[in-house]
Amino acid sequence: DAGITQSPRHKVTETGTPVTLRCHQTENHRYMYWYRQDPGHGLRLIHYSYGVKDTDKGEVSDGYSVSRSKTEDFLLTLESATSSQTSVYFCAISPGQGPQAQHFGDGTRLSIL
Amino acid sequence: AQTVTQSQPEMSVQEAETVTLSCTYDTSENNYYLFWYKQPPSRQMILVIRQEAYKQQNATENRFSVNFQKAAKSFSLKISDSQLGDTAMYFCAFMKHGTNFGNEKLTFGTGTRLTIIP
Incomplete structure (x- = not known):
C-alpha cells in the first residue's frame, strides 16, 4: 500500500455546488497528481504538483483548481460542479522524475446530478 | 504531444492460455518510459511492468x-x-524522460478490458 488516502470515496451532489476532493499521502513524495477516468478516455491528467504551492495544469484542467499547502495534502476543487464532471477521480503520487512509477489512491466516484 | 493507442477495447481468453495486449504510441522523443497498469474490478490502479526506452532488453x-x-x-x-485474477482493465502509459518539470506526467491509452474465462 503506497500510503495514499482519498476522501470522500463516493459523493453525490447537485449541479452548481462547490466540491472539494482530498488526497492525503504519508510517503512524503514530492509529486502529486489528479486524474479523472471516463469510459473511452482512460485516465486524463487534470492538475499536478511538484512541491508545496507549486502546481501546473494537465490536459483537462478547465473547471478545476488545486491547492497544496502541505507536502502531504493535495486538494482538487470544482468551484461550480457540472454534470460533465461526473467521473471517477484518482490521486497519484511519485517520489521523483524518471522511471519511478506513480502510485494511485483508490479513487473517488463523483456524481453530479 | 504524445498519444497512446490501445486498439483492442475488449479481449477474453481461457484460463492458463497466453494473451497479448497491444499498445502503440506516437512521440518525437527519443528517451522515455512505458508502463502497463492493471485496474481490477476493485478500481485500484496497479503497476504491472515498466520499460525504459534506452534499454533494448x-x-x-x-x-x-x-x-x-x-x-x-x-x-x-x-x-x-493466465489466471482468473488477471481479469481487469489494462492501461498502457507513456512518460517523457528528462529533468524539466512536466516530464513526469503520464499519458494513458483508453484501456483493454481483459476477461479470463474459467
Whole structure:
C-alpha cells in the first residue's frame, strides 16, 4: 500500500455546488497528481504538483483548481460542479522524475446530478 | 504531444492460455518510459511492468513480459499462464524522460478490458 488516502470515496451532489476532493499521502513524495477516468478516455491528467504551492495544469484542467499547502495534502476543487464532471477521480503520487512509477489512491466516484 | 493507442477495447481468453495486449504510441522523443497498469474490478490502479526506452532488453515480471519495438513505437504486454485474477482493465502509459518539470506526467491509452474465462 503506497500510503495514499482519498476522501470522500463516493459523493453525490447537485449541479452548481462547490466540491472539494482530498488526497492525503504519508510517503512524503514530492509529486502529486489528479486524474479523472471516463469510459473511452482512460485516465486524463487534470492538475499536478511538484512541491508545496507549486502546481501546473494537465490536459483537462478547465473547471478545476488545486491547492497544496502541505507536502502531504493535495486538494482538487470544482468551484461550480457540472454534470460533465461526473467521473471517477484518482490521486497519484511519485517520489521523483524518471522511471519511478506513480502510485494511485483508490479513487473517488463523483456524481453530479 | 504524445498519444497512446490501445486498439483492442475488449479481449477474453481461457484460463492458463497466453494473451497479448497491444499498445502503440506516437512521440518525437527519443528517451522515455512505458508502463502497463492493471485496474481490477476493485478500481485500484496497479503497476504491472515498466520499460525504459534506452534499454533494448524487454522487461519481464514473472508471468508478465513486454515486446518493446522502439522503431515501430509498439509496446505489447504478454500474459502467460493466465489466471482468473488477471481479469481487469489494462492501461498502457507513456512518460517523457528528462529533468524539466512536466516530464513526469503520464499519458494513458483508453484501456483493454481483459476477461479470463474459467
